[in-house]
Amino acid sequence: MQSRRALLSVWDKTDLVPFARGLVDLGFTIISSGGTAEHLRQAGVMVTGVEQVTGFPEIMAGRVKTLHPAIHGGILLRRDCALDAVQAASLGILPIDLVCVNLYPFAATIARQHTLEEAIENIDIGGPTLIRAAAKNHAFVTTVTNPKQYEPVLDELRTQGEVGAALRSRLAVEAFFHTAHYDGTISLYFHQAYGVPGFPAEMALPMQLAAQLRYGENPHQQGAYYLYPCAKAGLAGMRQLQGKELSYCNINDVSAALRVLSEFSQPAAVAIKHTNPCGVAVGDSLSAAYAKAYASDKMSIFGGIVALNREVDLETASLLGETFLEVVVAPKFSGAAADFLSKKKNLRLLEVSLERHDGRLPDWDMRRIDGGYLVQTQDSIGSTRYWRVVTSAMPTDSELDDLKLAWRVVRHVSSNAIVVVKDGATVGISGGQTNRIDAAVQAIQRAGEKARGAVLASDAFFPMPDVLEQCAAAGVAAVIQPGGSIRDSDSLAVAERAGIAMLYTGERHFRH
Numbered sequence: 028m029q030s031r032r033a034l035l036s037v038w039d040k041t042d043l044v045p046f047a048r049g050l051v052d053l054g055f056t057i058i059s060s061g062g063t064a065e066h067l068r069q070a071g072v073m074v075t076g077v078e079q080v081t082g083f084p085e086i087m088a089g090r091v092k093t094l095h096p097a098i099h100g101g102i103l104l105r106r107d108c109a110l111d112a113v114q115a116a117s118l119g120i121l122p123i124d125l126v127c128v129n130l131y132p133f134a135a136t137i138a139r140q141h142t143l144e145e146a147i148e149n150i151d152i153g154g155p156t157l158i159r160a161a162a163k164n165h166a167f168v169t170t171v172t173n174p175k176q177y178e179p180v181l182d183e184l185r186t187q188g189e190v191g192a193a194l195r196s197r198l199a200v201e202a203f204f205h206t207a208h209y210d211g212t213i214s215l216y217f218h219q220a221y222g223v224p225g226f227p228a229e230m231a232l233p234m235q236l237a238a239q240l241r242y243g244e245n246p247h248q249q250g251a252y253y254l255y256p257c258a259k260a261g262l263a264g265m266r267q268l269q270g271k272e273l274s275y276c277n278i279n280d281v282s283a284a285l286r287v288l289s290e291f292s293q294p295a296a297v298a299i300k301h302t303n304p305c306g307v308a309v310g311d312s313l314s315a316a317y318a319k320a321y322a323s324d325k326m327s328i329f330g331g332i333v334a335l336n337r338e339v340d341l342e343t344a345s346l347l348g349e350t351f352l353e354v355v356v357a358p359k360f361s362g363a364a365a366d367f368l369s370k371k372k373n374l375r376l377l378e379v380s381l382e383r384h385d386g387r388l389p390d391w392d393m394r395r396i397d398g399g400y401l402v403q404t405q406d407s408i409g410s411t412r413y414w415r416v417v418t419s420a421m422p423t424d425s426e427l428d429d430l431k432l433a434w435r436v437v438r439h440v441s442s443n444a445i446v447v448v449k450d451g452a453t454v455g456i457s458g459g460q461t462n463r464i465d466a467a468v469q470a471i472q473r474a475g476e477k478a479r480g481a482v483l484a485s486d487a488f489f490p491m492p493d494v495l496e497q498c499a500a501a502g503v504a505a506v507i508q509p510g511g512s513i514r515d516s517d518s519l520a521v522a523e524r525a526g527i528a529m530l531y532t533g534e535r536h537f538r539h
Contacts, residue, residue, distance in 0.1 A: 032101070033125035034058045035067070036077075036093060036157065038132060039174065044070040046127070046177040053184050055125070060085065060092045093153040102126060102160040106167045125180075125190075126161035127171040130154040130205075134212050134256040137387050143220065150213055155206045165199035172198075172205045208233040212256040215388045226402060232393070237263075243275045250275040260382035261285055268365060270354075270375030276301075277332070277354055281377065283439065284334035284356060288381065290435040291336060296320035299332040303459070307436045308452035314343040319452035321346070324473065332356070336381055339364045406438060409534050414507075417519060420528040422505045425450075426482055430507045430530060433484035438536035442486055445470040445494075447503070449481035458538075463487070467494040471501045480504050486536045492517040499525035509535045 033055045037043055040063070047057055047067050059067055060077035067074045077092055078084050080101075085092040093099075101123035105111045115122070131151040161170040169190040171180055176198060183190045190198075211233035218227060234253035243250030252275075254263050262282055267273070273281075283302040288295060291309055296317040298306035306323030310316035313335055321328055333347065334356040344364035347355055354375040355368070368376060394401045411431070416422070422430060433448040440446060440458035445466040447455035455474030460466035463485065471478050479502035488511045489495065495518045498506060506522065510531030522529045 030054060030056045031124045032056045032058055032121065033127065034077075034093075034098065034102070034123050034157065035127045036060055036063050036154065037127060037129045038151075038154075039129045040066050041174045042177055043067070043127075043174070044072065046174075046181065047072045049177075049181045050125070050184075053181075058098075058123070061089055090152070093157055096120065098123070099156070099160050102157065102168055103164050104167075105164065123161075123168065125169040125171065126157050128154045128157045128161075129172055129174075130158075130209055133209065133216075137212075137216055138257045138259065146216065146220070151209070155209060158202050158206055162199040162202035165195045166192075169195050170198045170202040172202050176201075207231050208235070208256075212388070215256075219387060219389050226391075238272075240275050240278075241272065244279075248275075252278055255388065257387050260380045262379065264380050266378040268360065268376040268378060269369055270373055273354070273375060277375065280332040281334070281354055281356055281379075284332050285379065285381070287436065287439045288334045288336050289383065290439075295336050297334045298323070298328045299334070300327050300330075303440055304436055304446075304453065304456060305331060306453055306456075307432070309432065310451060312342075313337040313340065314346055317343055317346055319450075321350070323453045324456070325350075328352075341367060344368050406536060406538070408435065408438065408536075409532075413533050414530050415533075416528060417510070417531050418522050418527065418529045420505075420522075420526050422482075422528040422530070426505045426528065429482045430484070430505055433482055434507050434532065437484040437486045438538065440486065440538065442537045442539055444486040444536075444538070446484045447471060447474040447478055447481050448484070449474075449477050454478070454481060463489065464491070464493045464497070467497050471497055471503070474501070478503055482507065484508070486538070488512040488515065488535070489518045490514060492521045494518070495521035495525070495527065495529075498522075498527060503527060505529070507532060509533060511535075 031054060033050050035047060035057055036059060051057060051072060057072060057074050058077060058080055059074045064074045064076055081095040081097045083095060097120055100115055100120040104115050104122050131149045133149045136149040137146055158170060158172060161168045169180060179194060180190055183194055211231035233256050236251060237254045238252040240250035240252055242248055280299045280302055284297050284299040287297045287304055287307060293309045294313045294316045295309045297304060298320050305327035306320035308316045308319035310319060329351055330353055332354045333352055338359040338361055339357045340361050341363040344367045348368060352374060354377060356377045356379050358381055359378055360376060368374060390405055392403050392405060429448040433446045436453060437444050437446040440456060443460045443463045443466045444458040446453055447470050454477040455470035457466040457469035474481060481503055482505040483498055483503050485508040488509050490512050499521060505528040507530045510533060
């Protein structure tokens, strides 16, 4: 009986030697090349070099070694096809029954400081070709792309004498996902590196499974958490200090909180409920900022997420401990703060780096829709130099600071969105309404007496003067909005009569 043959060519050599020894013990001949062959030989595993199979040496510094009919013919040979068997026999091509390949570390290369040449040299050519050939012919060939697959493959070979059809099929599916992920990372990297304008005509989205979640948004849904290649900052590098595992909704809310928190350099606190801010404030200290954010909406913050942009000290931890929260996120917790909060066993504490994405891959927003995806660039705030006061009344310096805060927050609230701010803190937020006047009424009602002398932001222009009428009745001092309605003059007239200062930004911030 002809010996079965396995081709092993890997970059990641984790557990490779015991896998190869297991195959040899089961009667396989090992074919290998380059560093993989040397690694196995040093461990005492007998190896047949690829050049012995092809009769052709490695060339171009190893760029070409397995791309040869003697290799790919052996992988793609259909055992039940008489013509394939005749042609293979006439050319001296022997079947290859197992292909174990993992790829040059392209993602790891671009995640660190590197040159374009280094990125190019870490694009694997032979590896994906071998994997795809084996996966295509998975009816006869076992495709192994991950050290975690070694033991299941050896188990079936030992117990059944072969790798069963079900496992070969599953490994082929994983192989195709593996090469698609690899190529997707490469294509998006060069799209960014070469500054190609617009969106690609065809695109594969590379994502790496980070965790299987207990369930999705609701208990009857399945859920998983995936990471973008090169992701290291923010949630991707989080460290959970205590509490239950994060849920789908927790992760979604933490992501929303971090987006809002990124707007601020001074001590800031953000409270999130169902991805919408319910309290945002800045202060001279972290505890002061949190106290103001909590006071913004004491009801909505219950069971919410709080994100902070400074190390949490004991004073702030004491305030956090006064209400029920699901998650607290900060760059660091002092020892005393962590000890104090450890008494709340179910409270999840996350240390998260607040560094921004480094831009080595495009930073697009993506949303699934029926039959496809919507893709857009990230929403951002333009320069304040385009802002203009359109009323006779001018905002004071403190009102202008509050207007800037309100404008930063309103773009993170579901449209239609209205945010009321006073003294460096939100005092009324309303979003997700089907008309703007309902959002304004609700935000102003939540602000109560604090609306007097406060400022108000709207994510889009006012099609009617009714919002300004509500502002006038509540004593709102200043308003910021994009402007651009054909009826801007109606709202402007109300503002002039009430002595309200109004700014146009020329920039809309819908969030749906």
